[in-house]
Amino acid sequence: MMKYLVITGDIIESRKSGITNEILKKKLLEIEYPDNLLAPFRLSRGDEIQAVFRGYISFPAMLRQIRYLLRPLKLRFGIGFGEIEEQSTDRNSWNMNGTAFHYAREALDIITAEDFFQTIFLSNSDYDEAINTILLLIDNFQNSWTEAQWEAVYYYEKLGTYKKAAEKLNIAFQSIGKRCKAAKWREIRYAEDIIDRIIKNMFKGD
Structure with a gap:
């Protein structure tokens, strides 16, 4: 049976941030998705966002993208992997149900x-x-990344080379490399690759 990945994010102390829901919604529109997106991130309950993906997704990279785009807000994420009731043409995740949603909610409850x-x-x-x-x-x-390191990692990952990232940020390409190294980017990508392999294995046969 088809499996799904549900990502539910809780924005920490959103009311104290001074960032309005309108601004948040605009930031969410900047998110880039893989082709297997079922329902994009939407804001609900005032301080939560949620999206659904059909099949495999490299979710650590997705979480990092969201955390960068929603800076300076801090987020907690619950990720659920399981089944959903995909019977409606409605692509609003808040109107869907299934074990994947239950797991994502349980994960957030544990974090809290x-x-x-x-x-x-x-x-x-x-x-x-x-x-x-x-x-x-x-x-x-x-958690220890500086603003400069977040920018370097984001644009290097988005654009694919130090040179292109440097041109975007109007700095020397050597600076991108130094910032990525200081952020332990190579080690993080290795760890994320391990997660990706595990998730891919979980999706085999679906």
């Missing part, structure tokens, strides 16, 4: 209760603990 993780993946499989351990380490690395 334990105040330890920033990102949790749940699928009711033996892979969950390994994935969440890697996500914890990635989040700890990213």
Whole structure:
């Protein structure tokens, strides 16, 4: 049976940020999606965003993109992997249901209760603990990134080369390399590749 990935994000202290819902909605429109998107990120409940993907998605890269675009806001993410009831033509994730949504909600509840993780993946499989351990380490690395490092990583990942990223930011391409190195980008990408392999394996046969 087809599996789905649901990402639910909780914006921390959104009311104190001074950023209006209108601004948030405009920022969400800047998100770039893979082809297997089912429902794009939408704002609901005032401080939550949610999207649904059919099949595999490299979700660590997606989370990083969102965190960059929504700066200076801080977010917690619950990711659910499971089934959904895809019977309606409605592409608003808040009107959908299924185990993938339940897992994403449970993940956010755990984050709130334990105040330890920033990102949790749940699928009711033996892979969950390994994935969440890697996500914890990635989040700890990213928590120390400077604004310059966030920019360098974002545009290098988006544009594909140090040169193009440097041209976008109007700095020397060597600076992009130094910032990515300081951000431990190579190590983070390796960790994300491991998560990707695990998720791909979970989708085999769907």
